[in-house]
Amino acid sequence: MTSLKTLTLWDCNLNGQLPTSQGFLNLKNLEHLDMSDSTLNSSSIFKTIGTMTSLKTLWLQGCSLNGQLPTGLCDLNHLQELVIRSNDLSGFLPPCLANLTSLQQLDLSTNHLKIPISLSPLYNLSKLKSFDGSDNEIYVEEGDHNLSPKFQLESLYLSSRGQGVGAFPKFLYHQFNLQSLNLANIHINREFPSWLIENNTYLESLSLENCSLSGPFLLPRSSHVNLSILRISMNDFQGQIPAEIGAYFPGLEFLMMSDNGFDGSIPSSLGNMSSLQLLDLSNNVLTGITHSNNSLQGQIPGWIGNMSSLEFLDLSANNFSGPLPLRFGASSKLRHVYLSRNKLQGPIAMEFLDSYRIVALDLSYNDFTGRIPEWIGRLSNMIFLLLSHNNLEGEIPVQLCKLEQLNLIDLSHNYLSAWFPLEVSSSVAALLLQQYSAVYPFQRRKVSTVCPTVLGAVVVKINE
Secondary structure, eight states: OTTOOEEEOTTSOOEESOOOOHHHHTOTTOOEEEOOSOEEOHHHHHHHHTTOTTOSEEEOTTSOOEEOOOGGGGGOTTOOEEEOOSSEEEEEOOGGGGGOTTOOEEEOOSSEEEEETTOGGGTTOTTOOEEEOOSSEEEOOSSOOOOOOSOOOSEEEOOOSSOBOSSOOGGGGGOOOOSEEEOTTOBOOSOOOHHHHHHOTTOOEEEOTTSOOEEOOOOOSSOOSSOOEEEOOSSEEEEEOOTTHHHHSTTOSEEEOOSSEEEEOOOGGGGGOTTOOEEEOOSSEESSSOSSSSOOEEOOOGGGGGOTTOOEEEOOSSEEEEOOOTTTTOOTTOOEEEOOSSEEEEEOOSTTTTOTTOOEEEOOSSEEEEOOOGGGGGOTTOOEEEOOSSEEEEOOOGGGGGOTTOOEEEOOSSEEOSOOOSOOOTTOOEEEOSSEEEEEEOOOBOOOSSSOBOOSEEEEEEOO
16 A cells, blocks of 8 residues: 555545554555545544645545644645635634645635635745635734735635625735636725736636625726626625626626616627626616616617527516517527516517527516417427416417426416417416416316326416
8 A cells, every 4th residue: 555646535434533554654655635525533634644745635625624724734745736625624824834835726615714815824835826715714914914925826715704804905916817716705895906807817707796895897908808707796886887898898608796886777788798698787776778676768679689698687677668679589598588577568579489498488567469479389498488467369379288398377467368278288387377366176188199288286367
């Protein structure tokens, strides 16, 4: 065993103390050790591991470790990757961590450690690329650290449990290679750090939710094509969303700006974000278009159809009016559409004909007219179809029986004829039709060879 270099004991249900046999203690050449998801005695494991001086990779995730980080870890000066997340460790980071000069990845997340926002104990680690200290206690040191760290991080995760630090840590002004940064729930009380995006041209993900940021949303001085995720919800931003946001962040896939004080209209440049999959602008005071519980009015703009990667769209509970744009459902990736409680009008035309991945379509509480289109039977992945409280008329199309995944249909409070097809998919749990509700049991039976009807308890709304 003395020549063993890799030992993986992950999820082996180990518990208690490590073996103290001479063979286990003499793994002097061991380079990679993974004992994650075990229940281990802290003093025993750290004492044993301290003898494995050739270790390059050490994983102790979810091992029920407690107490402080032992200084014995600092003797593993060949260590490149140290992962001790999801334990019960507490106390401060030992200063001797500065001895781990080969360290490239350090993950201490989800413990009870006290980590300074300055990361001063890690300043000497020139090879460090990734640090995850999230879900610990982040605090501000009494001394002012003006030194520049030796590291250039690529990823930094410091989301906390709601501590306040007052300002962005100064070492961030010296970072230029960041690709992913998460400072969520750290109360910083500053403006949006556009300088951070300008300094880190490779930045792909920036998460600053619930950071007590305020003032206007500031764009960087030039376009940033690499940013794909921007989360700034639950802050105190004010003013309008910049009109050029789509031109400055054309590669965004996820844009979350909810629960702020943004006002004005929603810029049409969002239509340039052809990769956008999720857009959340809810709970602002916007007056021009986007998510639920705003004050949006007027017609839904056609540029939404340019978002060819959009998967989730919620414009419910606004004051939109007029017909749906012709290219509204042009995205073949669209899966969830919620437009209820607006003032939308006109027929349900061909807007969603190509959105074959849709699983939920809610057009309820609007003023749609005309017939339920037959092409709706082509949306084979549909699970929820909600068309209640409109002015739809005519017969319910038999093509609904093709929706084999359908679980809920609500067609109540329309002007539909009394007849409806019994050949409804076996997955339907509730069928809501006209005005007042009653429950009718249907026996399990096969009505046709195409669409078996299996309705255990169909909720049918009928005229009084």
